[in-house]
Amino acid sequence: MAIVRGWRTPLCGGVILSLLFAASSLFQPVTALAADPSGETTLLEHPSASLDFIWIVFAAALVFIMQGGFAMLTAGLCRAKNVVNLMMKNLMDFSIGSLAYFSVGFALMFGATRGGLLGTSGWFLSGESYDVSEYLLFLFQVMFAATAATIVAGAVAERMKVKAYFLYSIVICALIYPLYGHWVWGGGWLSALPFGVGHVDFAGSGVVHAVGGFVGLAGALVLGPRIGKFDRQGKPHAIPGHSMTLAALGVFILWFGWYGFNAGSTLSALELRSAVIAVNTTLAASSGAVFSLIAIHAITKKLDVGMALNGAIAGLVGITAPCAWVEGWAAIVIGAVAGLIVVLGVLGFDRIRVDDPVGAVSVHGLNGIWGLLAVGLFADGSYGLYTTEGPMVVGLLYGGGVGQLVAQAVGAAVVFVWAFGLGLVLFKLLDVLLRGIRVAPQEEIEGLDVGEHGGRAYPNFTVVDEPPLH
């Protein structure tokens, strides 16, 4: 997905448009206003816009429901005693984040660029931005910003203060996400790198997932591990989540929403490549699930459902950047590697004593990077710069040379440094400001729900905290 101002007119779209323009000249010409809040002018000048509006409104709705998917997945993978807290955070990162993105973030990301560094117009979607096309772009984009925000919830789960999380939500949606997003999708410097066609990221392996994953890593590090996660010898102890049905439901909902996430990132209904994108999305998720299961079974001899669920999401994250530029078999390979990465990541972070309760860093961070690199490897030259139009994106394996891979690697390095670095600064700062971003040990043991929220998630059930009993 890349910035769209007005409606793209590729060759064939041109056919339709020129034709209709000819006809429209029979009527009184309507002066094109800069801002068209009713949509009348836009439709008149670009009749095919109606297709794009259908496409994006539904795609945005699909991306929205991913919030519900993340909520269920995170809840399912955490303990019952912290679930109210998690639901609160999941609801509010979207709610607070969308207001922040509306106020500031969208303008920073898609406003007129200042030197490729940041956007500077469109604050509060007001004035010239009170326009159906601007609102449409915002609609789709706000869902992406909120997705980045909610990814972090999993990595910092079960121990971060609510207030710290609320403040974090503002910062990621108003600053961290939009600025990096501007560099890739807003006409910024990364998209103009002099390697390959510049750094590209079709639907946000880097812009959304790696940003979320690495801010999450920073959060997990600043917070430290949950009580009981590592014993005095540093040996990791499993802290199982409280509901595998909700976790599975979360994965199915996320996968469903991902069709909007990836295919919708064409931003235009005239890009029939959407079919290839959706198929690649399907195959990579499948392959991620299969290969993470194979890997964990090889290591532990157990058919570990938590890992297979993580694997499906890993495959989805991995295909998010390359989805438009690769063929079906490549999507399977990309998903398979993603499945392996997530297994090694989860086990590896446990070994180096980073406590990421739901595996968010491995799933979104590591595989976000993998997705970016995969473009540089597998792009087959059949699709252009976010459209059918050239220059075509070609990766190393298809004779495109090392250029695109370099552009991807630069973007990957930048996203890591930016997200992890700013994440560290942010959480350290909040730690000072709020006298700790972590709840008191007693509250952590009792569960975060009883304290700050004054209520538990399942009052009609006897909830037992499994780990103290083993």
Added chain:
Amino acid sequence: MAIVRGWRTPLCGGVILSLLFAASSLFQPVTALAADPSGETTLLEHPSASLDFIWIVFAAALVFIMQGGFAMLTAGLCRAKNVVNLMMKNLMDFSIGSLAYFSVGFALMFGATRGGLLGTSGWFLSGESYDVSEYLLFLFQVMFAATAATIVAGAVAERMKVKAYFLYSIVICALIYPLYGHWVWGGGWLSALPFGVGHVDFAGSGVVHAVGGFVGLAGALVLGPRIGKFDRQGKPHAIPGHSMTLAALGVFILWFGWYGFNAGSTLSALELRSAVIAVNTTLAASSGAVFSLIAIHAITKKLDVGMALNGAIAGLVGITAPCAWVEGWAAIVIGAVAGLIVVLGVLGFDRIRVDDPVGAVSVHGLNGIWGLLAVGLFADGSYGLYTTEGPMVVGLLYGGGVGQLVAQAVGAAVVFVWAFGLGLVLFKLLDVLLRGIRVAPQEEIEGLDVGEHGGRAYPNFTVVDEPPLH
């Protein structure tokens, strides 16, 4: 959304259509039949209809899944011992209600009007109504009727007899909802009020939500409070719901479906205002959640997740009527007020000893009214009468004078009197007919599932009834 017969041809749609008409005249002219069950003629005469069919079929599906959202939200906010009963009611209000709306309701609502009071054609969608456009309108509308019906389930939860609820479902879908709907959307008298542009309600703050909310209020009053809700001194006691994960899931699903509810109410893919509508929907929901949380935290110092979830839905209800006529910042204000209303409403109804287990009256009833009035305040004159075409809808704050606000207030008064009044009559009547619409106290204490349904929701878990233990 307002009645559509044939396909609207605003200026620019006209461009497309006239063009295609010209072309179609090269072929043998096809006589326009009154009913076109295959869709061949409709497509030939209105090629852009194909866009509208895509738009409405998907939007209707989104509205449908709100049934699942309501089911999860209501279940989550009630006790485990009554959940089978609630699932039964949620499934059957749609099932029974849709058959009732198919038989009678749709004809009363959208049939040829008799004096602006009721429709009189299209029974059973047969004869002339066996037509793709009629079926399409029915598809979208039946989802709305069922939404109104299912809202009531929450207000009467945990104590109403199943049979009473089944009979109620028929009456609301066959009579209460369609008649009021006719007055607003079917060309009836409210839409023709001589104030402003007449009473308008874009997607049903009044027609759907206030109707459901106030019939629910009537039900809650006739039933009386649940055992244990108020003690002998009349002090309210909390009866916490059994699953905050399901409640949160319900809210995410509802919010998701609301994109179909509001944006789909354009009824035409050529109305690009859909983007503004979807953005407003997003912002109002976010703002509702944020401000209800702020309000309840100010009052109780707790980050009350149940209230924040209610607040998000409140914001959605509030923006439903004005979604097409206001700007982003206004949507935020509307949502914020909705968030405050729901907090005051829930606390207030507790104080006056009305037991509404899920807060349905505050969320849908009070905020339904608020949504109607908000049109009269915030409509900014950029959008017309359910289309881009004038007369434009202008509210008080945008110099439109008090006219539109009066039209909205009249509609609000009518919906309250109609829904609450008929609700009272209906439930009183059922109370007599069925020798009580409330289950026996013993059954209420044991839970409704064990008695009438012969089974509990969670047989593999030990379910405890929290309140008797405090």
Added chain:
Amino acid sequence: MAIVRGWRTPLCGGVILSLLFAASSLFQPVTALAADPSGETTLLEHPSASLDFIWIVFAAALVFIMQGGFAMLTAGLCRAKNVVNLMMKNLMDFSIGSLAYFSVGFALMFGATRGGLLGTSGWFLSGESYDVSEYLLFLFQVMFAATAATIVAGAVAERMKVKAYFLYSIVICALIYPLYGHWVWGGGWLSALPFGVGHVDFAGSGVVHAVGGFVGLAGALVLGPRIGKFDRQGKPHAIPGHSMTLAALGVFILWFGWYGFNAGSTLSALELRSAVIAVNTTLAASSGAVFSLIAIHAITKKLDVGMALNGAIAGLVGITAPCAWVEGWAAIVIGAVAGLIVVLGVLGFDRIRVDDPVGAVSVHGLNGIWGLLAVGLFADGSYGLYTTEGPMVVGLLYGGGVGQLVAQAVGAAVVFVWAFGLGLVLFKLLDVLLRGIRVAPQEEIEGLDVGEHGGRAYPNFTVVDEPPLH
């Protein structure tokens, strides 16, 4: 749905297309390539394709989420101790199955036919099949294949080894489903039967549901009943599922997805019959729920929610084949009969000691057959061969004579013999290969989660196995 190569040009589509073709001739003619991976050529030659791509991508996403629906429904209707196992199977039948369908299945189903028996091109969607239209068809079709696969999970639940299930998933998606699918939708011999217009099945009552249902029956028979299901006297004992909220959620999600399943099966946005299809889908589901509830209440005097939920799905399965060819009232009748069939089926299979934990055989198998026959009875002649174009499909009750009913009966017989027969062979073979496809009795009693998966679904809750306590 039937095979589509290139884009259909019905009369009115023709209007649009000829018009745009005329215009496009102003440009350099683009040679139609066999494979168009970017979609540029396809759009140029068939501008209306962009509508179809929107339509199918979203419809496919809706069908995908049915996987989540099946997961929740199956989980809800089974015991907590086996839920990890079920989630694993539900995730992996899609994941493994989609890779199998990509590799082999799709080519067998939609490749160039060899004598109407099997397709022989398009392996791995590579070469000529790396084409947006082929990918689009695959996208929609892979969801159908996976639906057939996942239906079986319910019938063999709580006792089949995971490995056996994985192998089964490959075989159904690579062979059983695609071959039968080829005969009906791929231009095969069943569609060319010399009765009526040949055997037709609009969205897969037979191709998807009966195939899944009868393979499931074979699985249930080869496995035998669960321990405790029948006592020494052969009396059936109820084994209640562990969550009615998840079961209900599953039904709502399935119903939602079914709009994509049925309406999407037009495969073209120019078929406005989609509105009728969606309405029929709604009415049949409603009627299935209502009539199954009436039936079970008549027999047992209980408002049995499990049966009503099954009834809604039964109605959906029943309408799947006839959805495009019947009127609203007929959909209600079809749903009502489906509701009765499912009640008799579930009680009947209990009586003959077939243990089908979720009722999959009755819901999908028996009603799959019913759906096929219903076309031969109720098709009203208003719609043609998967399009508006003739020959029209006319059933017995509309004066079409017995021809169509015969064609449907032949298809029904074939699907039963094929699915049940191959299912038996497959599971018997796996039984030999894997030294039993059933887990050890001790593992079955303890639950499948603790053994093979090394983890339980709900570690924070005390899970009790209800049946030993009654």
Added chain:
Amino acid sequence: MKKIEAIIRPERVSVVKEALELLGYPGMTLTEVKGHGKQKGFVQQWRGSQYRIEFLPKVKLELVVENGEAVKPVVEAIVQHARTGEAGDGKIFIYPVEEVVRIRTGERGTEAV
């Protein structure tokens, strides 16, 4: 010291608890149990086929008192407040207790109760 163990209806717990507190016995332990006795179970249904629930939910209330004299008023209070007069009201059992220790302080005997 004696232990008074009462198996009562779940819905009577709160009134019994209040009565015991009024008597000056705030310390008690509750367990969710399932019971079977004179009271009949009931028939449930699952997708059309029926099954019997034979054990009904009860709450076991345990209360250790300092001496034999305290038993009588406590038992009377429980009987009075837990009784509905219908089958299933439950039973009270009295056991000897040899020693009590308060974990917080290590106190023993009657002081620890």
Added chain:
Amino acid sequence: MKKIEAIIRPERVSVVKEALELLGYPGMTLTEVKGHGKQKGFVQQWRGSQYRIEFLPKVKLELVVENGEAVKPVVEAIVQHARTGEAGDGKIFIYPVEEVVRIRTGERGTEAV
């Protein structure tokens, strides 16, 4: 009066219950408990890392009988029906009971059992 408390495998509850009813002892109370003894726990896995479940689910069956003579047949019936011969079969403990009260009627002593 005596209390017979048996810690048994959850899956043996129904047969033990039937046997006790046949013996004429319908009244009993069940509690879901977790036990640890000779029987080893087992290893579980969570997203790749392993942990041990050391307490296994058991059911505690409590049955108060009128006198010492009734103990023997009851204990035998439980042993016979709860036994599988593998570690984890559980134990039976016998306690003295000083008094029994039926809440419904206020009856005391052996009549109340």
Added chain:
Amino acid sequence: MKKIEAIIRPERVSVVKEALELLGYPGMTLTEVKGHGKQKGFVQQWRGSQYRIEFLPKVKLELVVENGEAVKPVVEAIVQHARTGEAGDGKIFIYPVEEVVRIRTGERGTEAV
């Protein structure tokens, strides 16, 4: 034989268990219970209205030992490991046990413990 019944904080179970195993007492039974004593409950909130949770989750640990001498070290170990010094640490009760039977083997008395 004696039964040692300790009502302790859920979060202390694992350390207490380890201490008892070290002492040579692996056999024990745990029950999730709710308790009320000196420790005050706390206020919860539900959609704006407040309610009090008066019973707090505790774990009942039951351990039957072969004779009176064994009681002392066990009680000490429990007190030492379960104690936090704050209200709510719980109590230990000692009961006489008349007989023990191991279901697996039918052994009785001290051997069966």
